[in-house]
Amino acid sequence: MKAKVLVRLKREVLDPQGDAVRRALGTLGFDGVRDVRVGKLIEIDLGASARSSVEVTERLKKMSDELLANPVIEDYEVSVSD
Amino acid sequence: MSAAMRAAVVVFPGSNADQEMLRTLRLAGFDAVSVWHKDSSLPASTELVALPGGFSYGDYLRCGAICRASPILPAVRAHAARGGLVLGVCNGFQILTEVGMLPGALTRNAHLRFECSDVWLTPTGEGPFTRGLPKTLALPIAHAEGRYHADHDTLARLEGEGLVAFRYCDADGVPSEHGPNGSVRGIAGVYGGPSKNVLGLMPHPERRSEVLHGGADGKLLFDAAMRTLERGLAA
Numbered sequence: 001m002k003a004k005v006l007v008r009l010k011r012e013v014l015d016p017q018g019d020a021v022r023r024a025l026g027t028l029g030f031d032g033v034r035d036v037r038v039g040k041l042i043e044i045d046l047g048a049s050a051r052s053s054v055e056v057t058e059r060l061k062k063m064s065d066e067l068l069a070n071p072v073i074e075d076y077e078v079s080v081s082d
Numbered sequence: 083m084s085a086a087m088r089a090a091v092v093v094f095p096g097s098n099a100d101q102e103m104l105r106t107l108r109l110a111g112f113d114a115v116s117v118w119h120k121d122s123s124l125p126a127s128t129e130l131v132a133l134p135g136g137f138s139y140g141d142y143l144r145c146g147a148i149c150r151a152s153p154i155l156p157a158v159r160a161h162a163a164r165g166g167l168v169l170g171v172c173n174g175f176q177i178l179t180e181v182g183m184l185p186g187a188l189t190r191n192a193h194l195r196f197e198c199s200d201v202w203l204t205p206t207g208e209g210p211f212t213r214g215l216p217k218t219l220a221l222p223i224a225h226a227e228g229r230y231h232a233d234h235d236t237l238a239r240l241e242g243e244g245l246v247a248f249r250y251c252d253a254d255g256v257p258s259e260h261g262p263n264g265s266v267r268g269i270a271g272v273y274g275g276p277s278k279n280v281l282g283l284m285p286h287p288e289r290r291s292e293v294l295h296g297g298a299d300g301k302l303l304f305d306a307a308m309r310t311l312e313r314g315l316a317a
Contacts, residue, residue, distance in 0.1 A: 009189075013231060014264065016194045067151070070144055070180065072187040073231055 001046040001053075003060050006077045007069045008039035042068055053080045086113035087311050089130040092154055094119045099135035099171065099288065106288040107132065110304035119152045129311050130167040131158055133174030135224070135286060145188065145227045146176035155181060167210055167307055168280040172225055175271070175282030184274040184282045185240065186232035192264025196226040201262055203270055203285055204251040207244045209278035210310040211303045217255040219299040221285035223262065228284040230265040230272075240272060247271040248283055 009015050015037050022036040044063075049056065060078040069076040089112040093100045100116060107114035107130070115125055119138075124131065139148035149155060162168045162183060170178040178184040191197055203219045205212040232240065240246050248271035250261030258268040263284075271283030287300030 013189065014192060014229075016190050016192050016264075020194055067143070067147060070147070070187055072179070072185075072233075073189055 001049045001051075001056055001080060001082060003044045003046060003056065003078060003080045005042040005044065005060060005064055005068050006039060006079075007042065007064075007074050008076070009037060009073055010075055013073045056080050086111065087129045087308060088112065088125060088127050089114040089132060090117045090124050090128045091115070091132045091134055092117050092119060092158065093134070094136070094138035094149065094152065096138045096140055097134050097136035097173070099173075099286065102286075102288045102291075103132050103134040103171070106291040106301060106304055109291060110301060110308050112304070112308065117154060119149075119154050122153045122157060124154075124157045124161060128161065128166070130169065130307060131161055133158075133168070133170040133177050134288075135172030135174060138173055138177060141173075141227075144180065146173060146178075146180035149177045150181050159183065162275045162280050165275070165277050165279050167311070168275065169211065169303075169307070170280075170282040171286055171288065172223075172228075172284055175284055176227065178274070178280065178282040183280055184272055185236045186230055186269075186272065188227050188284070189229050189231055190227050191225070191229050191262075192260070194226075196224070197228065197262050198222075198224045199262060201270075201285060202251045202253055202255070203248045203283075204255045204257060205247065206249050206257070207247045207273055207278070209244075209247060209273045209281065211281045211307050212247055213306050213310060215302055215306060216299075218251060218253065219287075219302065220290065220297055221287055221300055222289050223285045225263070225284055228263045228265070230269040230284075232266060232269075237267065240269075241267075245273045245278065247273045247281055248285070 018036040249257040274280040291301035
């Protein structure tokens with residue numbers, strides 16, 4: 001079973017990295033880029049598991065709350081596939 | 083004469099300000115020893131625990147995040163819960179927020195640069211490390227992720243309870259709105275723990291603690307902590 005955790009800065013948290021990328025895109029001639037936010041994708045291989053995808057999702061949420069994301073500044077989304 | 087106050091400096095893989103932390107603690111009269119992150123207990127009768135600056139665990143995932151899994155952490159938490167003094171400087175401050183021992187978070191400087199400069203600070207909260215400090219202190223900063231962030235409710239609580247320990251300011255002590263890194267309300271350091279016994283700050287007091295450094299303002303925090311302990315004001 002494989003999982004992906006998408007971690008993003010919360011909307012209200014300033015993302016200077018995204019802003020730098022937006023400005024660089026403008027410099028390269030890509031006009032019309034209004035906003036850029038940079039997040040991170042964490043891919044996790046859980047191997048063979050007898051757990052249901054609901055259980056795995058709950059486990060991933062716990063991992064995200066405890067380590068993968070910082071709830072003060074970040075939101076996350078979990079997706080699971082076979 | 084009573085036995086010297088013991089201080090423990092936790093060394094993580096990637097810590098790089100532990101030696102100056104040890105030296106400054108000793109200058110202030112502490113019996114300072116280092117503790118490896120894989121240890122699971124603090125030395126007997128430790129009065130103060132310091133988490134030094136650096137790049138613990140390579141800053142992987144987020145600065146300070148991996149420390150949540152550090153074997154020494156439960157002992158540090160227990161020390162703080164008992165009212166024992168804890169000081170986190172720079173990466174140490176990042177660690178304290180990441181493990182939930184202090185509120186808020188430290189994230190990328192608003193201008194994205196690694197900020198290495200001298201700054202003015204003004205103490206804005208009375209506590210074990212700030213008692214008797216002058217109105218302004220000159221200390222160095224050296225960080226890329228030092229922008230303090232907290233939501234409105236947390237900020238209201240911090241300010242209402244006098245937990246904002248330090249703000250960036252100008253040479254006259256007038257607080258700055260964002261400091262050198264974009265910190266909300268110019269916050270440079272915060273208190274936490276059951277009795278303001280936990281302090282985290284981004285500037286490095288241990289790097290401005292003797293004449294050779296061009297100033298010794300930073301040593302005043304360690305002197306204040308020592309006075310606090312000698313008067314039995316901390317558990």
